[in-house]
Amino acid sequence: xxxxLVEQSEGKATDPxxxxxxxxxxxxQPVNALLIGSxxxxxxxxxxxxxxxxxxxxxxxxxxxxAAILGHLADxxxxxxxxxxxxxxxxxxxxxxxxxxELPLAANCIAVSPDQPVTLTRLRWxxxxxxxxxxxxxxxxxxxxxxxxxxxxxxxxxxxxKFTPELSDKDLLVRVTEHVGASGGGISLTEAKVVVSGGRxxxxxxxxxxxxxxxxxxxxxxxxxxAVTSAGWRPHTDQVGQTGTKIAPDIYIxxxxxxxxxxxxxxxxxxxxxxxxxxxxxxxxxxxxYAVIGxxxxxxxxxxxxxxxxx
Amino acid sequence: MSPIxxxxxxxxxxxxxxxxxxxxxxxxxxxxxxxxxARFDDVPGRVRAEMVVVVGQSKLLQxxxxxxMHAAIFWGFMVLLPTIVIxxxxxxxxxxxxxxxxxxxxYALMVDVFALLVLAGVITAxxxxxxxxxxxxxxxxxxxxxxxxxxxxxxICTLFAWHASQIALGLNDYPASWAPVSALxxxxxxxxxxxxxxxxxxxxxxxIILAFLVYLPYSKHLHIFLAxxxxxxxxxxxxxxxxxxxxxxxxMAEEDVRFGTATVADMTWKxxxxxxxxxxxxxxxxxCPAYGTGKALSPKLLIMALRDQVMSEGPKVLSAADKGAxxxxxxxxxNAITDDIVWDCVTCGACVQECPVGIEHIDHIIDLxxxxxxxESRFPAEAAPMLRDVDRASNPWGKPQADRTRWAEGLGVxxxxxxxxxxxxxxxxxxxxxxxxxxxxxxxxxxxxMKDAGVDFAIxxxxxxxxxxxxxxxxxxxxxxxxxxxxxxxxxxSGVKRIVTTCPHCLNTLSNEYPDFGGRYEVVHHTVFLxxxxxxxxxxxxxxxxxxxxxxxxxxxxxxxxxxxxxxxxAAAGRPVEMPRSGKRTFCCGAGGARxxxxxxxxxxxxxxxxxxxxxxxxQTLAVACPFCTVMLDDGVRETGVKLQVVDLxxxxxxxxxxxxxxxxxxxxxxxxx
Numbered sequence: 001x002x003x004x005l006v007e008q009s010e011g012k013a014t015d016p017x018x019x020x021x022x023x024x025x026x027x028x029q030p031v032n033a034l035l036i037g038s039x040x041x042x043x044x045x046x047x048x049x050x051x052x053x054x055x056x057x058x059x060x061x062x063x064x065x066x067a068a069i070l071g072h073l074a075d076x077x078x079x080x081x082x083x084x085x086x087x088x089x090x091x092x093x094x095x096x097x098x099x100x101x102e103l104p105l106a107a108n109c110i111a112v113s114p115d116q117p118v119t120l121t122r123l124r125w126x127x128x129x130x131x132x133x134x135x136x137x138x139x140x141x142x143x144x145x146x147x148x149x150x151x152x153x154x155x156x157x158x159x160x161x162k163f164t165p166e167l168s169d170k171d172l173l174v175r176v177t178e179h180v181g182a183s184g185g186g187i188s189l190t191e192a193k194v195v196v197s198g199g200r201x202x203x204x205x206x207x208x209x210x211x212x213x214x215x216x217x218x219x220x221x222x223x224x225x226x227a228v229t230s231a232g233w234r235p236h237t238d239q240v241g242q243t244g245t246k247i248a249p250d251i252y253i254x255x256x257x258x259x260x261x262x263x264x265x266x267x268x269x270x271x272x273x274x275x276x277x278x279x280x281x282x283x284x285x286x287x288x289x290y291a292v293i294g295x296x297x298x299x300x301x302x303x304x305x306x307x308x309x310x311x
Numbered sequence: 312m313s314p315i316x317x318x319x320x321x322x323x324x325x326x327x328x329x330x331x332x333x334x335x336x337x338x339x340x341x342x343x344x345x346x347x348x349a350r351f352d353d354v355p356g357r358v359r360a361e362m363v364v365v366v367g368q369s370k371l372l373q374x375x376x377x378x379x380m381h382a383a384i385f386w387g388f389m390v391l392l393p394t395i396v397i398x399x400x401x402x403x404x405x406x407x408x409x410x411x412x413x414x415x416x417x418y419a420l421m422v423d424v425f426a427l428l429v430l431a432g433v434i435t436a437x438x439x440x441x442x443x444x445x446x447x448x449x450x451x452x453x454x455x456x457x458x459x460x461x462x463x464x465x466x467i468c469t470l471f472a473w474h475a476s477q478i479a480l481g482l483n484d485y486p487a488s489w490a491p492v493s494a495l496x497x498x499x500x501x502x503x504x505x506x507x508x509x510x511x512x513x514x515x516x517x518x519i520i521l522a523f524l525v526y527l528p529y530s531k532h533l534h535i536f537l538a539x540x541x542x543x544x545x546x547x548x549x550x551x552x553x554x555x556x557x558x559x560x561x562x563m564a565e566e567d568v569r570f571g572t573a574t575v576a577d578m579t580w581k582x583x584x585x586x587x588x589x590x591x592x593x594x595x596x597x598x599c600p601a602y603g604t605g606k607a608l609s610p611k612l613l614i615m616a617l618r619d620q621v622m623s624e625g626p627k628v629l630s631a632a633d634k635g636a637x638x639x640x641x642x643x644x645x646n647a648i649t650d651d652i653v654w655d656c657v658t659c660g661a662c663v664q665e666c667p668v669g670i671e672h673i674d675h676i677i678d679l680x681x682x683x684x685x686x687e688s689r690f691p692a693e694a695a696p697m698l699r700d701v702d703r704a705s706n707p708w709g710k711p712q713a714d715r716t717r718w719a720e721g722l723g724v725x726x727x728x729x730x731x732x733x734x735x736x737x738x739x740x741x742x743x744x745x746x747x748x749x750x751x752x753x754x755x756x757x758x759x760x761m762k763d764a765g766v767d768f769a770i771x772x773x774x775x776x777x778x779x780x781x782x783x784x785x786x787x788x789x790x791x792x793x794x795x796x797x798x799x800x801x802x803x804x805s806g807v808k809r810i811v812t813t814c815p816h817c818l819n820t821l822s823n824e825y826p827d828f829g830g831r832y833e834v835v836h837h838t839v840f841l842x843x844x845x846x847x848x849x850x851x852x853x854x855x856x857x858x859x860x861x862x863x864x865x866x867x868x869x870x871x872x873x874x875x876x877x878x879x880x881x882a883a884a885g886r887p888v889e890m891p892r893s894g895k896r897t898f899c900c901g902a903g904g905a906r907x908x909x910x911x912x913x914x915x916x917x918x919x920x921x922x923x924x925x926x927x928x929x930x931q932t933l934a935v936a937c938p939f940c941t942v943m944l945d946d947g948v949r950e951t952g953v954k955l956q957v958v959d960l961x962x963x964x965x966x967x968x969x970x971x972x973x974x975x976x977x978x979x980x981x982x983x984x985x
Contacts, residue, residue, distance in 0.1 A: 124688065129789065200949065229910075230950065236910065242708060243693035243910050260942070261747040265696070265708040283748035 001077045002028040005070055005084040005093060006035050006042065013040055016085035016146035021045045023144050024083040025154060027114050034073055036066060039160055046154035052162045061089065062175035067096035069165045079139060081118075086143035094143050106135050108145040123148065189240065192221035195249045195270070197240055199225040199263075201256020201278065201296055205233040210300045211255060217307045223247065225257045241266035255296045259284025276300065316403045320517070327521040334528040338587060341625040344632075345580030346569055348554060356547030360669075364542045370667040373896070374594070380435040381667075384463065387429035388535075390421050394470065395520055401473070402513045408484040416489030422474075423492045426467050433464045447593025450612050452531060456591075459532045462523050469516035471496060476509035534590040534668050541588040542669035544581055549823035550660065551870030553677055556788045571681025571786060574640035575624045578617070582675060583625075586618035588668040595662030595672060600899040601655040605914030608655035610662035610672045616647040617675060644679055651913060653679045654691055658784055658904030659865035664895055676904075680786030690785065697908035698782055702790045705776035706742040707908065712773040718744065718751040719770065724758050726772040733806040736761070736768040736840075739821065741814035742777050743938035749945055750938035753813045753959035757837045760965055761811075764849035768811070774801050778820040785905040792828070795820075799830035813837045813961065815866035815873075815937045816903075822871070836867060838936050838960050842876040845883055845964075852967030853974055857885040859963065860930035862921065862944060863897035864937035877936050877960055884963035888928045898924065900947075902939035918947035926953035933957045 004024045006017045013021075021042070025031055030048035037059075039052045053069045070093065074082050082097065084090035086108045098105035110130075111121040118135040123145045135142075189195060196215040198208055208222070215222045223240040224233070240247055242262040248269030255276045257263060264287055267273065275288035276296045285291055292299050363369045368385060372378035397409045412418055437460055439445065440453070475496035477483045487494045500508065527533055546552070558568055572578055578586075595610035596602050602609045624640040631638030644650055656676045663671055683689045700709035716726055718740070727734065738761070744754035761768050776798055779791035802810075802825075810832050812818050822834035835843075844850045861881045867873045874894045881887045892898040901917030911917065922944055925933045933948070933955045935941050945957040 226910075227946070227950065230916065236912075242696055243908060246696065260749070260946075261708055261743075262942075265700075265710075268709070286748070 001030060001032060001079045003032045003034060003070065003074045003077060003079040003082045004047075005066070005082070005090065006033045006040075007085060007087065007089060008035065008037070008040055011038070011040060013042065013045075014085065014087070015151065016087050016090070016144070018045055018151045019146065019149045020083050020085045020090075020144040021047065022152045023109075023112060023149055024081070027083075027112050028080055032073070032077055032079070034070055036069070039162070041158070043158040044153045044155050045151075046156050047158050048156065049159045049161060052160060053165045054162055055165055055167060057167055057172055057175075060176040062172055063089070063092045063096055064174050065165075065167050065171040066093045067100060068167060068171045071097050071100055072165065074139065081140040081142060084143050086145045090143050094141055098141050101139070101141075103139055103141055104135060104137050105141040105143070106133060107143045109142050110145050110148040112140075112142060187219065187221040189221045189223055189238070189245045189247050192247070193250045194218045194220035194253070195223045195240070195247055195251075195267075196220045196253045196255065197223035197225065197257060197267075198228060198234075198255050198296075199257030200227040200231070201258075202228065202233070203256075203297075207297070208233065210297065210304070214253070214300055214304045214307075217304055220249075220253075225260075225263050239266075254284055254288070255300055257284055258282045259287060313403065320399060320403055323518060323521055327525050330525045331528065334525075337626065338528060338533075340629055341621060342580050342583045342587070344576070344625060344629060345578055345583045348579040348581050350544040350546075350581055353547045357543050357545075360545060360547055361539065361543050364667070364669065365539050368667075370594075370665065373665065376435070377439060380432045380439065383428040383432035384436075387425040387432065390425040391429070391470070393418075394422055395517075398470070398473065398513055398516050398520075401477075402517050405477075405482050405509065405513075414484040416486045419483075419485035419490040419493075422470075423490045426470055427492055429463065430467050433460050433467070436460055445593075445597070447597040447611075448591075449593070449596070450609060450615070451591035451593055455530055455532075459530065462519060462526075465519050466516065466523070469512050469519060472508060472512035473516055475500060476505045476512060479505045480509055482509065531589065531591050534588050537584060537588040538590075538668035541581075541584045544584065545669035545671065550663070551819040551866060552823040552827075553783060554674065555792065555824075555827045556681070558789075558792070570685045570788075571683075572675070572678035573642050573682045573686065575617075575620045575643070576628050576640055577678070577682070578621070579674075581671070582617075582678070583621055585670040585675070586614055586621050589614045589618060589670060590668065591615060592667065594665040594667065595670070598661040598665050598896070598898075600657055600659060600661065600901065600917045600920070601914070604917050604920055606655040607649060607651040607913060613648060613652060613672065613675065614670055617643070620647045644683060648679065650683070650689065653683060654909065655913065656904050657865070657899045657901060657906045657917070659899035660869045661865070661896070661899070664869055673904075677784070677786060680784075681788055682786070684786035685788065691909045693910050694785060694905060694908045697905070698785060698787050698790060701777050701779065701782050701794070705794070706746060707777060707781055708742070708746055710746050712776075715740070715745045715775060716770070716772045718746075718754050719758060722755065722758050723762070725769040727769040727774075727805060729774075729804070731805075733808070734767045734769040735809065736766055737802070737805070737807040737810045738768045738770045739810050739812040739814075739817055739834075740770055740775060741812060741817045741938060743942070744813055745775075747938065747942060750941050753837070753938060753941065753961050756959065756961035756965040757811070757813055757841070760841060760844070760850055760961060760968065763968065764844045766844070766849075771801065771805070776801075778817050778825075780816040780820045781905040781908060783820070783824075784903070785908075795825060795828045795830075799825055799828045802830055802832065807832060810834045811837055811840045813936075813938065813959070815864045815871065816939065819866045819870055836871075836873050836876075836936070838867075838877040838880055839873055841961060841964055842879040845879065850964070850968055851971050852883040852964055853971035854883055854967060855885045855970060857932050858888050858928075858930040859885040859932045859934050860888045860890050860925050860928045861893070861934040861936075861960070862890070862900065862925060862940055863893055863895075864935070864940050865897060865899050865903050867936055868897050869895055877934075880960045880964050881934055884934075884960070884967040885932065888930045890924050890928055892924065900937075900940040900943035902943045907939050907943070916947065916950065918943040919951050922947035922951055922953055922955060926951075926955050931956060932963070934960050934963055936960050 002024050004021055007014045025046045031046055032049045033042050033047045035052045042050055084094045091107055094105050106120055108123045109120045113119050118140050120133055122131045124131045196211055198211040212222055224238045226241050228234050229236050229239045242265040244266055246266045251272045252267050252270035253274045259282055272289045275284045275291040276299050280293045368382040371381045393412055397413050400407050474493035478487045478494050478497035479500045593611050599610050627638045628640055658673050697707045701707050740754050743750040776794055779794035783791035818834055818836050859881050861877055898921055900921055948955050
């Protein structure tokens, strides 16, 4: 018996979970799926039984509770293996299950053979290395690297069993209580179409007011250089560069940024770069498509004023 | 001769011998548990190190007062060693002594003088510890040190008391006039008590020494046995070289590949001896740029934490192995050492340079990193793009290989094509000078100077790759070895013999580490090569009047002994001013050990500390000879606002050559010959 934790989003199983089902089927039969919250149709994916855990405390993600339910189900079915997708959630739940049951966990696998001992191939190093490993364990705990295996369909008849799990207070110690969007008006640096960044030339933490104003008008994310985070003017999450975020906006407006290699490594994905800098000789001029030479404290507010006038 | 005394001494010797042997044997087994590492080559070099570092006390004497203090005690005990036997004979039979030596006047004089020196050393040590209280002792076992000093003082005092009473009773086999201190003390002794004192002193002397012997292997003072061993097995050549991991070797099982250090069971025997040798003197802590700027790492506390693990977990590993079982020791990180400690290190080697007992801290750090990176995939997230780009794009910034020659546009530099005749000099540019705006000036100036001097040189252009240094110092040995093999292939097929590079990190990797992968070349730093050109009269600089202070790069000065030549260039370009920390005892810019690719979120910025030191010399120019130092210190100047210009030595030299040309043009009007 194989148990698979199936994650869902907007009433459908997530792709990584379906990929996991594909791999799990080749490992052993029958496949039992665990769904948390609501039932979804898994009959196209070779699932013999869908176990649907329903409990009022499960409206938000609680990794220990999920691990407890998964563990109890595996015990009840005497499962030889437990699978989950190698997503943030999947890996977290399985890590907690591994710790609870004192069993080894093989994370981010892309191939598993049901030999004795189980041999498996794992993705390491952000996908640049493949590791061949053997897993010695009475019950195999395995997560499957997302998007490494194509989803294959296997229509069967699926039995649905709803149940209410028993949860202790301890299982609910860790759970999501609130979702908060990232700072910067909710526009993430990595996805923003426009990024307005400030460097040492901005001069101070307060100096970022004009950068934020321009970004607000353009619907842009605010970024900064390493010098700015070193000086403590902005959090590291705002840093664009080699050791910060790598961005790829349509236009990158770099204000008072000299363009050190470490910074340019983070914005080389930008389609166009507009540099605003007092120093016409700054290295950023070599990479910039457009440049305004002058004091950003005059130029940036002038651009903002012009945008307001146009609207 | 008294039979009771003989029996008592025999009993004392047996008891202390057994107690000592039990502990010593356990320590020996812990050392033998270590993984293999090749440290039996270059015996002449090892003997030399032993003479210089142990007998000559060279590392200790780097700091004068504590150095002399220790040298007095060390040399004193070397001289006093035979007196242990003499005292044991004297304890059994007051009328007997060691044949020959015990009757020598000159030896009695030496004993007198050196015993006094030891006493002076102990008093100095107490004064340092109690009055001066230097910061290097923070975290050391201070009570233990006091006890050891007290024991040494007691050994010397009982020796003097014995000798004085011997002289007073006429039991001395040596002429009393040869032992002035003891003779002086003898005069002060009260007659009635002297025979009792003579017996008490010699027995106290012998028993304290035996107690000391038993206590030593349980204490940090174990170094008096192990320091000499550890120094002997230290690295003698190529200090900047890291031990390569053997990923594949004939006859080696896959399980035997050692991915750095996860637990005490993974340490090499040399690393185990390292931990046992530490005396907690804190000289490493004193010079560590990470510790000095308020970061989590102290090299001393690192070694002490490892020793605690060896002592607590090692015996469990051994006893499990005795029963044919395996004991899984807990991982060193984060149980004994936090992740922060491992990542704070700049691998500058200041600690290794300072350590009087030959501890090689960098090897420990790198092995911990290797395990974290290659096994646990756990490292500062901001360094991941560097590792990925070095692996995929062959440079840390993910720039196109085709852009490697952009810095040389318009300079007429030859790009060596496959199959072409090799040039006299291959100019290994390195990634930073090829791609970084601020670092490239050094490459441009060097190329211009070589052209001026008529040097036949070429660059590899797009066929050059990152040497792998930052990946290796991060602990990513896979990526390093792949790049090393690729570069060695390119270099060997091009038939290159002599390489010039502006980057000390490239220099270190090419010259010290590539031989492990079949690449053997003569690699010289551009400062060395340019100094050579000046000496040969092939370039002619005129020094300016600017005050220049030169910042030694760790990988140049400390790891590769290049100290004199950069200073020749400074003198050729301007007026040299030295910083307090220079040469072998330089202070890092903060970029080494792949720190260039990590955020410095703990403590104060190292680069700012260094530029303030440079500015305090009053120099206008901060000369550098490393692309990473260039970037770090230039950042430091901008951040602190100190008035300094950061310039590579090649550029300063290039300016000096132009100055000479301008002078020549003025003094020798155009058209005239002489």
